Amino acid sequence: MKNRCFWVTDSKIYQEYHDHEWGVPVFDDAILFEFLLLETFQAGLNWLTILNKRENFRKAFDDFDYQKIATYSESKYQELLQNEGIIRNRLKIQSAITNAQLFMEIQEEFGSFSSFIWSYVDGKPIVNCCHQREEVPAKNIISDKISKDLKKRGFKFVGSTVMYAFMQAVGMVNDHTRNCFKFHDSCK
Template identity: 75%
Template sequence: MENRCFWVTGSELYKKYHDDEWGVPVYDDETLFEFLILETFQAGLSWITILNKRENFRKAFDNFDYKKIAKYPESKYESLLQDAGIIRNKLKIRSAITNAQFFMEIQKEFGSFSKFIWSYVNNQPIINKFRSRDEVPATSKISDIISKDLKKRGFKFVGSTVMYAFMQAVGMVNDHTINCFKYIEE
C-alpha cells in the first residue's frame, strides 16, 4: 500500500485527485481557470465537497469556459443560484463571472494567465520538504503577494489561504510530504 499525504481520506475520489492532479504543474489557462473557480468556491468548505460537485460545476459553468462565463447575463446568474448541484452562494457565483472578466484582462496584459501566475515562482515549482501536517502552511509570503495583486485587479474570494491552496493544486508549490509516494526530491 502506498503512503499518501495526511489529508487524503479513504475516498477514491480524493485518492485519484491526490495521485493524478494535486501538485502537478499546470500551465494551460483553461485548467488554471478551472482550479481558480473551484478554489474560490471551496473557501470555507472542505475540498472533498468541491471534488464531489466538480462535474456539476463543469456542466453548470460551461466546462469552465472563461470567455463564456465572462459574458453570462443576469438570467444565467439566476439559474446558477437555483442549481442544487453546485455551491449556491450568491457572492461566489457572482465572483466567478467577474473573475472570468479579470482573468481575460490579465491575459491581455501578460499574454496568458499562466505567464502572470507562474512569474511569482520564477516559472519553477517550489518543492517543499515537509514531514508532517504541522509543517504545511495555510499561506505563504508568495500567496500573500498574489492575493493582494489579484484583489487590486478586482478579483474576489482570492485571499491568501485560497491562493496557497490554488498554488498547491496547480503545482506552483509541491507540498507532498516526504513520506508520500508522490514526493519528488530535487
C-alpha cells in the same frame, strides 16, 4: 497500499485527485481557470465537497469556459442560484463571472494567465520538502502577494489561504509530505 499525504481520506475521488493532479504543474490557462473557480468556491468549505461537485460545476459553468462565463447574463446567474449540484452562494457565483472577466484582462496584459501567475515563482515549482503535516503551511509570502495583487485588480474570494491552495493544486508549490509516495526525490 500507497502512502499518501495526511489529508487524503479513503475516498476514491480524493485519492485520484491527490495521485494525478495535486501538485502537478499546470500551465494551460483553461485548467488554471478551472482551479481558480473551484478554489474560490471552496473558500470556507472542505475540498472534498468541491471535488464531489466538480462535474456539476463543469456542466453548470460551461466546461469552465472563462470566455462564456465572463458574458453570463442575469438569467444565467439566476439559473446558477437554483442549481442544487453546485455551491449556491450568490457572492461566489457573481465572483466567478467577475473573475472570468478579470482573468481575460490579465491574459491581454501578460499574454496568458499562466505567464502572469507562474512569474510569482519564476516559472518553476517551489518544493517545500515537508516532513510532517505541521510543516505544511496554509499560506506564505507568495500567496500573500498574489492575493493582494489579484484583489487590487478586483478579483474576489482570492485570500492568501485560497491562493496557497490554488498554488498547491496547480503545482506552483509541492507540499507532498515525506511519507507520501509522491514526495519529491530531491527532498529525501
